Amino acid sequence: xxxxxxxxxxxxxxxxxxxxxxxxxxxxxxxxxxxxxxxxxxxxxxxxxxxxxxxxxxxxxxxxxxxxxxxxxx
Numbered sequence: 643x644x645x646x647x648x649x650x651x652x653x654x655x656x657x658x659x660x661x662x663x664x665x666x667x668x669x670x671x672x673x674x675x676x677x678x679x680x681x682x683x684x685x686x687x688x689x690x691x692x693x694x695x696x697x698x699x700x701x702x703x704x705x706x707x708x709x710x711x712x713x714x715x716x
Contacts, residue, residue, distance in 0.1 A: 664697035671699075680704050 671677040678687050682704040691698055700708060 661697075664699075667699065668697040682708070 668677060671679075678692060679685070680687055680701040681699045683701060685701055687698055687701050691702055698705070
């Protein structure tokens with residue numbers, strides 16, 4: 643049981659680290675004037691998506707393609 647708790651804590655810590663990296667990336671894009679533009683197609687990311695996921699780097703369509711590519715590489 644203790645090993646499972648340690649594993650869960652490690653996973654939560656990694657999630658926190660990943661989220662912080664996403665926020666820092668969004669702040670860099672804001673400073674660069676590129677926040678809100680898709681990193682792949684350069685089209686504006688819809689405001690509704692940014693409200694749900696403020697650190698989003700891609701529009702929903704490009705994000706789906708990226709996730710499928712990642713899943714295919716596993």
